[in-house]
Amino acid sequence: MLNEAIPRTSPFFGIPNPVTFMVDARGLVKSVHLEEDFKNRATVGSILSKAAPQFGGNSFENQRLQITMSASDYVVRGGDRVRLFLTVRLSQGIHVYAPGTEGYIPVNWTMDSGVPAAIGNVDFPPSKMFRLDAIDETVPAYTGSFVLSRDAVMPQPKEAEPRLNSEHQLTLTGIFRYQACDATKCYVPEDVPVRWVFPYQVHDSTRVPSEMRKQPARN
Numbered sequence: 001m002l003n004e005a006i007p008r009t010s011p012f013f014g015i016p017n018p019v020t021f022m023v024d025a026r027g028l029v030k031s032v033h034l035e036e037d038f039k040n041r042a043t044v045g046s047i048l049s050k051a052a053p054q055f056g057g058n059s060f061e062n063q064r065l066q067i068t069m070s071a072s073d074y075v076v077r078g079g080d081r082v083r084l085f086l087t088v089r090l091s092q093g094i095h096v097y098a099p100g101t102e103g104y105i106p107v108n109w110t111m112d113s114g115v116p117a118a119i120g121n122v123d124f125p126p127s128k129m130f131r132l133d134a135i136d137e138t139v140p141a142y143t144g145s146f147v148l149s150r151d152a153v154m155p156q157p158k159e160a161e162p163r164l165n166s167e168h169q170l171t172l173t174g175i176f177r178y179q180a181c182d183a184t185k186c187y188v189p190e191d192v193p194v195r196w197v198f199p200y201q202v203h204d205s206t207r208v209p210s211e212m213r214k215q216p217a218r219n
Helices: 044-048 157-163
Strands: 019-023 029-034 059-061 065-071 080-090 095-097 108-111 128-132 137-143 145-153 169-178 190-201
Touching (some): 019 044, 080 095, 080 169, 080 190
Antiparallel strands (some): 095 137, 169 190
16 A cells, blocks of 8 residues: 655655455455554464464463463564464463452563564453452452463564574563462462474565666656
8 A cells, every 4th residue: 555654755655555454255345454664564364363373382281270372373574573372271270360460469471581573562361350258359360261462573684593593493482470379279479481483484575577666756
């Protein structure tokens, strides 16, 4: 889509705003996703997976919960804005505290400071008010299963290159912190390492034939 914010006299006039149209089986446009920067854009996978993870990843499990790490995309490129997911399944009778809880340790998901990607804020699902009969309190908590998600913008090749392993993969790491409780007691808070490994590819930079390129303006 033509970026009309750029003056026609500018040498950058003609550089588009990336846009993704989501079209249903009848050909009707269901949603439009317009980007401001052509170097940083949501992948189709991240748009489609806002409500559900697409690609499975590593997992962690103990007696109180299971955590599965997944993402909207399998392969990434510089500037791709992908979606990271943590799917948490709590054991029967176990609850964890949601953000906004006072006096208790809520679930939290941080990414390591050295992660070579721009990381967005965590989207927490709605919590439920959970009654703690043993101490006569009602607090926001999660039970059963819930999903946390956040965006991550992949680094451009120059920034990514020092971080790639021998198989040209990019790794993102972080910590999921929680305190599990049951009807009578709370367990020691735990920090679970979380990790995503993506094959990293470089965008095709081959230019179109010269006759299709924008010609310089003539005086």
